Amino acid sequence: MTAHVFPSSPGIRGRGLLAALLVALLAGPAAAVLLLRDDEVAPPTVQVDQVDVGALPTDIAFAQQRAWVTSAGSDELVAIDDRDKPTRAGAYPARSGALRLASDGVTIWLAGAVGNTLTSVDPLFGREASRHTIPIGSDAVDVAVGPDAVWVSNGAAGTVTRVDPVTDRVVGPPIRTGRFPTALAVGAHDIWVVNSGDGTLARLDPREDLVVGRRVPVGRDPQDVAIGFGSVWVANRGDGTLTRIEERTGRPLATVPIGGAPTALAVTTEALVVLDSERGRVLRLDPHTQRVTDVANVGGFPTALAVGDRPALWTVDARRGVLTRVTR
Amino acid sequence: MGESAVPTSQRRRMAAAAAAALLAVTAGCGGSSDTAQQRTATTTPAGRVDLGVVAVTARIGGDRVQSSGVVLDAGRGLVLTTAHGVWGARSLKVSTGIAVLHGRIVARDACDDLAVLETQPRLPGLVAVRPSADGTLLTGRPIVAARRRSGLPSRGPELLTQRVTVKPGAAPALLPGLRAKRTMTLEGALPAAASGAPLLGADGRLAGMAQVVQRRGRTVRAALPWDAIGARLRELKPGGRAQYVGWRRHYGCQDVLHRYQAARHAGYRRGDAQLNAPVPATRLRGTEDVDR
Numbered sequence: 001m002t003a004h005v006f007p008s009s010p011g012i013r014g015r016g017l018l019a020a021l022l023v024a025l026l027a028g029p030a031a032a033v034l035l036l037r038d039d040e041v042a043p044p045t046v047q048v049d050q051v052d053v054g055a056l057p058t059d060i061a062f063a064q065q066r067a068w069v070t071s072a073g074s075d076e077l078v079a080i081d082d083r084d085k086p087t088r089a090g091a092y093p094a095r096s097g098a099l100r101l102a103s104d105g106v107t108i109w110l111a112g113a114v115g116n117t118l119t120s121v122d123p124l125f126g127r128e129a130s131r132h133t134i135p136i137g138s139d140a141v142d143v144a145v146g147p148d149a150v151w152v153s154n155g156a157a158g159t160v161t162r163v164d165p166v167t168d169r170v171v172g173p174p175i176r177t178g179r180f181p182t183a184l185a186v187g188a189h190d191i192w193v194v195n196s197g198d199g200t201l202a203r204l205d206p207r208e209d210l211v212v213g214r215r216v217p218v219g220r221d222p223q224d225v226a227i228g229f230g231s232v233w234v235a236n237r238g239d240g241t242l243t244r245i246e247e248r249t250g251r252p253l254a255t256v257p258i259g260g261a262p263t264a265l266a267v268t269t270e271a272l273v274v275l276d277s278e279r280g281r282v283l284r285l286d287p288h289t290q291r292v293t294d295v296a297n298v299g300g301f302p303t304a305l306a307v308g309d310r311p312a313l314w315t316v317d318a319r320r321g322v323l324t325r326v327t328r
Numbered sequence: 329m330g331e332s333a334v335p336t337s338q339r340r341r342m343a344a345a346a347a348a349a350l351l352a353v354t355a356g357c358g359g360s361s362d363t364a365q366q367r368t369a370t371t372t373p374a375g376r377v378d379l380g381v382v383a384v385t386a387r388i389g390g391d392r393v394q395s396s397g398v399v400l401d402a403g404r405g406l407v408l409t410t411a412h413g414v415w416g417a418r419s420l421k422v423s424t425g426i427a428v429l430h431g432r433i434v435a436r437d438a439c440d441d442l443a444v445l446e447t448q449p450r451l452p453g454l455v456a457v458r459p460s461a462d463g464t465l466l467t468g469r470p471i472v473a474a475r476r477r478s479g480l481p482s483r484g485p486e487l488l489t490q491r492v493t494v495k496p497g498a499a500p501a502l503l504p505g506l507r508a509k510r511t512m513t514l515e516g517a518l519p520a521a522a523s524g525a526p527l528l529g530a531d532g533r534l535a536g537m538a539q540v541v542q543r544r545g546r547t548v549r550a551a552l553p554w555d556a557i558g559a560r561l562r563e564l565k566p567g568g569r570a571q572y573v574g575w576r577r578h579y580g581c582q583d584v585l586h587r588y589q590a591a592r593h594a595g596y597r598r599g600d601a602q603l604n605a606p607v608p609a610t611r612l613r614g615t616e617d618v619d620r
Contacts, residue, residue, distance in 0.1 A: 056426060056451065072427035072451065073481075097428045097480050099449060113421050113428040114480060139419050141430050141448060155430050155448070156419045158607045176610040179570070180432050182448055195607075196448070197432060199570040202609060211609035215619050220566065223449070237450070238566070263450070277450070301452035319452040 046296050049325045051086045053078045057316040057323065060306040061103035064123060067306070067314055068108055069323055070098040077101075077108065077121055082308055086325050092130065095119040104145045107165065111140035111152060118143060118152055120168055132168045136161050144184035144191070149206060151191055153181040160184065160193055162209060175209050177202040187227040187247055194222045194234060201225065201234055201243070203250050213250045218243040228267030229287035235262035235274065242274065242285070256290050258283065264305040266313065273313055275305040282313055282326060296326045374532075378487050379425040380457035381526060383478040384409050384445070386417035389595030396475040396525040397422070397445065398534065400561070402454040405429075405447035408557070409524035410539050411436045412503075414443050415585045416593075416601035423478040425486070426453040433603060434571050435564055437578035438585050439507040440552065441539050442560055444572060457526055460533035463555035465512055467496045471551075473518055473538050475525040492516030492527070492538070492551075499550040502541050505584035510556035514538060514549040527551055542592070571603065 055073030062068070066089060067080040077094035081087050097114040110119045118134040139155035149171070150163040159174030160181055180197025190212070191204040199222065200215035219236025226233050227247060234243040235258075242256040242265075260276035267273070272285040273295065280299040285292050300317035302324070308314055313326040380399045384407070385392060395413030400406040407422060414420060415438075420431030422445065429451070435444040447454075465471065471494060477486045493515045501508035518525070523540040536553045560575070567573025582601075589596045599605070608616050 056453070058449065058451065099427070099429070113430045116419070139430055156417060156432065159610075176607060178609060179607045197570050198607070199568065208612070209610070211611050213618070215609065220570070303449065303451065 045328070047327045048296055048298065049086050049327070050322045051080060051088055051325075052321060053080070053088070053316065053323045054091075055321055056318050057303075057321060058099050058318060059101045059304040060314050060316055060323070061101045061108055062306065062308060063103040063105055063108050065309070066123075067308060067323065067325075068101065068103065068123075069316055070094065070101045070110055072097050072099055072112070072318075077110070077123075079123065080323055082310060082312070082325075086323065092121060092123060094121050094131065095133075100142045102143045102145045102150070104165065109143045109145065109150050109163075111143040113139070116140060118150070118163060120150075120165075134163055134168050134170070136163075136170065138174065141182050142184050144186050146186040146191065146206060151184050151186070151204075153177075153184050153193060155180055155182065158195075158197070160191070160204060162206075172209055175204060175211065177204060177211055178215055183223060183225045185225040185227050185232070187232065190247075192225050192227065192232050194218065194225050196222055201232065201245060216243075216245055216250060216252055219255065223263045224265045226265035226267050226272065228272055231287065233265055233272055235265050237261045237263055237277075242272075244290075254290065256285065256292070258285075258292060263303065264315075266305045266307045268307050268311065268313075273305060273307070275302050275315060277302050280317075282315065298324045298326070376455050377457060377474055377526075377528065377532065379453060379455040381425070381474045381476050381487060382407055382409075383423040383476040383521075384413060384431065384524065385421040385423065385478050386414045387419040388414075388416050388589060388600075389593030389597075391593045391595075393417075393593070394478060394521040395523045396521065396538075398524075398526040398537070399424075399454045399456050400444065402452075402456050403450075405450045405454070406434070407431070407445040407447060408537065408561075409443050409445060410537070411438055411441045411443040412541060412585055412588060413523050414445065416589050416596050416598075418600055420445065421478070422447050423476060423480070423486075424454055425476070425481055427451060428478075428480055435573075435575055436603065437560055437575045439578045439581040440510075440556070440560055441502060441506060442537075442552075442557065444561075444564070457528075457534045459554045459558065460529050460531060460535045463535070463553060463558055465494045465527065465536045465551055465553045467494050467512075470530055471535060472528045473516065473522055473525045474528055475522045490516060490518060490522070492518065494551050500548075502539055502548055502550050503543065503584050503588055506581050507578075508550075511539065511550040511552050512536075514551040516549070518547075518549055520547065541588070 053069045069078045075096045076091040079089040081089045098110040098112040100111045120132045138157035141153045141155040152161045162171045177193045178195030182196045183194040193202045218234045221238025223237045224235040232245040244253045261278035263277040264275040274283040282295040301319035302315040303318045382397045397407045397409035422431040429447040431445040495513040499511045499513040525538045527536040529535040539550045563574040564572040
């Protein structure tokens with residue numbers, strides 16, 4: 001709290017405020033132009049397209065040249081064609097209350113809190129013979145796909161389960177990674193697991209199914225992890241930051257303040273893209289300078305972010321039930 | 329830790345803001361995320377209750393245990409329930425008015441039988457039930473206990489309400505060894521699954537919480553008024569990276585809950601109920617303690 005040594009009288013304070021307002025009105029636009037020219041890069045012009053995808057969409061993945069959206073409010077997996085205007089191509093029965101999904105480009109895997117199972121859907125076969133339910137034995141919180149395995153985080157069990165994508169069966173015993181593992185990402189050599197219950201990041205060696213190295217502390221309420229530019233990035237919703245870790249060594253490099261509630265991450269060829277679900281914004285982080293700029297305001301309560309082929313950024317807004325595509 | 333771009337003062341401001349937000353919730357200004365689709369529902373008291381009451385399904389030992397809860401902070405996905413309903417849970421599912429979510433315990437008060445859960449992932453649409461102005465349970469006034477069936481929404485009637493009454497005077501302790509100073513005797517045929525159910529006054533606001541345990545073959549019911557709960561919640565603040573802290577002195581009764589769960593649930597392990605104990609990772613033999 002600031003202590004005023006010489007408190008001003010109301011009259012003097014009122015005149016002071018009036019003068020300050022006048023100065024701000026006269027000098028404000030000029031100062032804004034100067035500041036923008038010197039310090040700010042004007043946000044790029046982007047095109048934003050939206051399409052309805054049903055109640056409470058929660059995640060996006062790409063397979064077979066289509067965007068796929070899962071919904072916690074229905075049992076359907078909605079397919080969106082990536083045309084000049086994104087259009088709804090159909091819906092497939094998938095699983096009830098799916099919260100997260102991942103794809104290897106052909107098959108889609110869905111995880112959720114209804115039942116301790118993972119569901120695989122192969123849309124190549126249309127509505128027939130497309131679904132498999134894989135018992136996991138504990139919670140299926142998030143799912144990620146690697147070259148030869150599907151990985152499922154088990155939440156309260158403190159473990160990650162490995163699933164064979166060919167036989168749709170669990171391989172080996174669950175691997176303990178830390179307290180309440182949630183988000184997962186598959187890197188060049190390792191699987192990176194966010195332990196939300198103890199605020200750490202674990203590195204899992206898929207050749208040995210073992211955690212290697214020390215678990216690295218991250219920020220508060222970590223929600224997502226992504227890998228790009230030689231780094232592992234963790235979105236910390238609780239303190240509005242990103243934690244950057246060197247992928248090769250697992251050494252913490254920096255904590256980048258973003259503000260808002262960074263909830264989801266995606267990697268493009270040029271930058272890391274961050275979704276701020278509190279303010280409904282998509283942000284771009286330059287990995288070299290760590291400078292953050294606005295990309296687009298998608299509004300609502302976006303819960304997932306993905307990079308498409310076009311190239312385009314895709315988000316889902318769980319509040320309005322829409323899928324948003326952002327293109328240049 | 330490597331270079332940190334967040335100045336200490338900013339970190340303090342963030343922590344203070346988070347603490348202030350939690351206190352605001354407990355003071356009755358809890359966050360709600362009214363959606364466009366659910367605006368109608370959230371403007372009516374019944375709609376707000378429907379989106380603010382949850383069912384909690386815990387796997388304790390080899391058993392599935394059902395209890396109830398109420399949304400405290402929609403933005404942070406915080407839910408209030410009873411500690412004995414989730415003590416030692418190896419899995420927690422929270423059935424809400426919008427979806428079934430995963431749950432994680434972020435704070436427990438064994439002596440007052442309170443627990444705060446956090447839902448994963450964070451979705452819009454939940455609504456915090458507003459506490460009543462005085463936060464007391466008045467005897468002789470109409471009170472309704474609200475709970476939800478577990479499972480996905482829109483599978484039949486989910487919200488169950490039951491009229492209950494509160495008897496004057498303090499109730500005996502729910503379990504021998506638990507604090508009974510503020511609890512009141514609750515009359516009404518509430519089942520064990522209603523433990524943690526919000527007690528709503530005539531204005532539809534939160535006046536307290538039902539606590540129900542099974543003891544020696546009989547059901548013991550009590551009500552904890554909101555002013556007692558609010559006082560406990562005001563002691564909490566974000567701590568460390570993943571939990572809320574401030575309830576350490578209310579852990580003194582944890583042995584009571586350990587004994588209760590061990591007697592009721594085959595396969596219950598004391599280690600499952602330790603929130604802050606480090607989880608050893610699956611590592612190469614001989615390197616298990618690498619994080620210490």
